[in-house]
Amino acid sequence: MDNHDRGLAYDLKTLLNRRRALFLLGGASLTALAACSSAETTATATTTTVKACTDKIPEETAGPYPGDGSNGPDILTTSGIVRGDIRSSFGSASAVAQGIPLTIKLNLQKDCAAYAGAAIYLWHCDMDGKYSMYSQGVTTENYLRGVQEADANGAVTFQSIFPAAYSGRWPHIHFEVYPDLAQATSAGTKSVTSQLALPEDVCKTVYATSGYETSVRNMSQTSLARDMVFRDGTEHQLATVTGDVNSGYTATLTVAV
Structure with a gap:
């Protein structure tokens, strides 16, 4: 059917x-x-x-004031350079850098894992834009320089002050990464030399406080887009900064080498 x-x-x-x-x-x-x-x-x-x-941190210049022996004095072989608080000078020097407190936290990575046991030598200018060991008036000081060994998580922490903006440069912090502490403290072979950039809004807030007056003018004359180091991009170099001028700030950056 x-x-x-x-x-x-x-x-x-x-x-x-x-x-x-x-x-x-x-x-x-x-x-x-x-x-x-x-x-x-x-x-x-x-x-x-x-x-x-x-994505690795870009290789950058160490600048004219490294203090690692590559341009004049070498602080890395001096006893006392391994320290977390870099605000004061050490050894025969005694000055203490003044300014808004800044904690610097760097997380080291290599091959997508924590770079435990590596070491960082970090340095930057003071609130007047001067570099210890080099600038007039502070050549006998060695503050705002220090070395730290990364922990099991690849983390290093420095207690410092917020650096100034000096003429011709965006506010920044220098650092060198070494495979281990022994090489860092003997000015041995570096894995990378780079710089950390500080965000504009935080810089403007800090520079509105007493002691940073010259930074206001210097910062107004440059930008990240024009800076000789950061003009090619800051994707891997611009720190995340939290805090305030009363309690201080914390700058955090992941550094892949």
Whole structure:
């Protein structure tokens, strides 16, 4: 018998069966599409994460005041250079750098993992834009210079003061990464030399306080886009800074080498 003339009951049953089949087929297709979409999202996220942790900190100049023996004096071989609080001079020097407190936290990474046991030599100018060991009036001082060994998480912390903006440069902090503490304290082979940039809004707030008056003028004459070091981009060098002028600030940066 043909399926054309089996009556209304048969036709309704057939129609319902077809709709059910289409519904199930549609659901299976949606599940498959969702699975594909989820897989693509996971793959994209994984690729982004890998890219982010393998993007290395740019190599930059150490500038004219490194104090590592490459341009004049070498502080790295001096007893006492390994320290977390770099605000005061040490050894035969005794001056203490004044300014808004700044805690500097750097997280060292290598091959997407914590770079435990590596060491950082860090230095920057004072609130007058002067570098100890080099600038007039502070050549016999060695404040705002120090070395720290990274802990098991690749972290190092320095207690310092907020540096000035001096003529021709955006506010910044210098650092060198060494494979281990022994090489850092003997001015050995460096893994990388780079610089950390400080964000504009925080700088303007700090420079509005007493003692930083010259920084206001100096900073107004430059920008990150024009700075000789940072004009090619600060994606991996601009620190995240939190805090306020009363309690001090904390600058944080991940450094992949």
